[in-house]
Amino acid sequence: MKRFAYDSPNDAIAALAAPLAPVDVQHDCRDLLGRVLACSIVADRDHPAADVSAMDGYALAMRRPANSGEIHCNEEIPVTGESIPGSPPPDFSDFGVIRIFTGGMVPAGCDRVIQREYTIESTGGDSMPLGTVRWRAEAKLTQPAANIRGRGENIEAGEEALPPGVVVRAPQVAAIASFGVESASVRRRVRIAIITTGDELGRIDSPTNETLPPWKIRNSNAHALRAIVTPRPYVNPPTMLHAPDEPEQLKQVVSDAVADHDIVLLTGGVSMGDHDYVPKVVSEIGAQTVFHKLPLRPGKPILGALYHVPDSATAKPIIGLPGNPVSATMGAVRFALPLIDKLAGITHWEPNPPSIMLDEIGTKTLHLHWMRAVRMTGPGTAELVVGKGSGDLVSLGASDGFIEMPPTAHHPGPWPFFAW
Ligand code: AMP
Numbered sequence: 001m002k003r004f005a006y007d008s009p010n011d012a013i014a015a016l017a018a019p020l021a022p023v024d025v026q027h028d029c030r031d032l033l034g035r036v037l038a039c040s041i042v043a044d045r046d047h048p049a050a051d052v053s054a055m056d057g058y059a060l061a062m063r064r065p066a067n068s069g070e071i072h073c074n075e076e077i078p079v080t081g082e083s084i085p086g087s088p089p090p091d092f093s094d095f096g097v098i099r100i101f102t103g104g105m106v107p108a109g110c111d112r113v114i115q116r117e118y119t120i121e122s123t124g125g126d127s128m129p130l131g132t133v134r135w136r137a138e139a140k141l142t143q144p145a146a147n148i149r150g151r152g153e154n155i156e157a158g159e160e161a162l163p164p165g166v167v168v169r170a171p172q173v174a175a176i177a178s179f180g181v182e183s184a185s186v187r188r189r190v191r192i193a194i195i196t197t198g199d200e201l202g203r204i205d206s207p208t209n210e211t212l213p214p215w216k217i218r219n220s221n222a223h224a225l226r227a228i229v230t231p232r233p234y235v236n237p238p239t240m241l242h243a244p245d246e247p248e249q250l251k252q253v254v255s256d257a258v259a260d261h262d263i264v265l266l267t268g269g270v271s272m273g274d275h276d277y278v279p280k281v282v283s284e285i286g287a288q289t290v291f292h293k294l295p296l297r298p299g300k301p302i303l304g305a306l307y308h309v310p311d312s313a314t315a316k317p318i319i320g321l322p323g324n325p326v327s328a329t330m331g332a333v334r335f336a337l338p339l340i341d342k343l344a345g346i347t348h349w350e351p352n353p354p355s356i357m358l359d360e361i362g363t364k365t366l367h368l369h370w371m372r373a374v375r376m377t378g379p380g381t382a383e384l385v386v387g388k389g390s391g392d393l394v395s396l397g398a399s400d401g402f403i404e405m406p407p408t409a410h411h412p413g414p415w416p417f418f419a420w
């Protein structure tokens with residue numbers, strides 16, 4: 001019999017993700033920053049809306065008499081008009097050139113812009129109030145269409161500027177503003193429940209500096225998991241819950257959480273101890289256990305389940321993370337974030353971590369996938385932060401994230417890097 005249902009974290013994540021559908025659509029959303037688009041954003045006009053100059057310089061038509069098909073240096077050419085951004089272009093006369101500024105509209109008939117650096121400008125007299133120019137030798141190199149951003153070269157009216165399934169961040173905001181979009185359909189925010197378990201924990205709502213007897217601990221996982229999910233702008237503030245190590249109460253908390261949320265994250269109670277009720281409770285509420293235990297350190301006892309909502313195509317992931325702070329935080333980043341992104345409706349939800357190289361590898365190898373805390377030492381390089389085990393949240397605080405090495409690996413990388 002296979003020891004583990006899945007050989008790798010990626011396979012386990014894929015199995016949980018497979019049946020997940022994006023959360024519902026919310027129409028006519030006006031405040032789009034941080035939201036996941038559920039529709040295309042369509043250009044309402046060509047971009048650029050006209051042929052515009054990409055340079056400060058002079059617009060001209062090579063075939064016109066003033067240029068007679070080629071650039072003649074030393075010839076004084078009158079400037080017959082100016083094209084200034086924000087104003088319609090002047091008419092273009094057969095004799096002369098148009099002074100044009102970056103973003104100014106290229107007058108009809110002009111076929112290129114010669115940049116200002118390639119000219120010698122003179123002030124004209126009363127008969128030529130805009131002055132004259134002569135071309136420098138470099139001007140001869142200016143090709144047809146040079147320095148002109150063609151109308152619609154970025155996109156034409158009616159084309160898709162942004163597809164559904166992208167998160168609206170600064171560049172998308174720019175596109176949305178550019179195409180006059182007032183409101184759009186987005187995915188509603190993902191609802192997350194975070195449940196801590198364990199009789200050793202102080203009350204979740206007690207002040208952080210509460211004094212505890214030595215047989216109690218502060219609930220750091222609640223804060224850490226909230227800190228992991230909250231920076232995602234497309235999630236609601238998570239619902240923070242706690243259950244004691246008592247199966248009936250835990251069952252109530254878990255089944256209520258599943259009813260009202262899209263994903264449920266638990267910490268603690270997932271191993272083989274006498275007080276570890278999470279696996280039993282998860283199956284008792286009718287969820288399907290997809291894996292329990294993975295070849296992973298830290299976090300080997302991790303549990304992944306799916307709750308299939310009756311009479312609906314909706315599936316909700318439940319992730320049972322071990323209580324140890326290092327397992328809980330690394331596990332949440334590794335397993336919960338991609339599933340949240342898929343639920344949020346993000347097309348490219350699959351983790352695509354950057355790679356880093358270790359400065360030194362150490363001597364040890366493991367027959368497990370190994371998540372190891374690291375601190376960045378330079379661009380693309382990091383050193384291991386060696387802690388005292390999966391309870392050592394003090395060492396964890398000195399790390400920038402973690403790498404994941406496959407079983408028996410023993411070389412400096414490159415390794416996928418998951419930043420905090
Ligand atoms: P468990 O997975 O329930 O066996 O918990 C393992 C260890 O993790 C416990 O002995 C605690 O020291 C620690 N632990 C469990 N839950 C939390 C929590 N919410 N915050 C901080 N530490 C925790």
Ligand code: MG
Pocket residue numbers: 197198199245268269275323
């Ligand atoms: Mg426990």
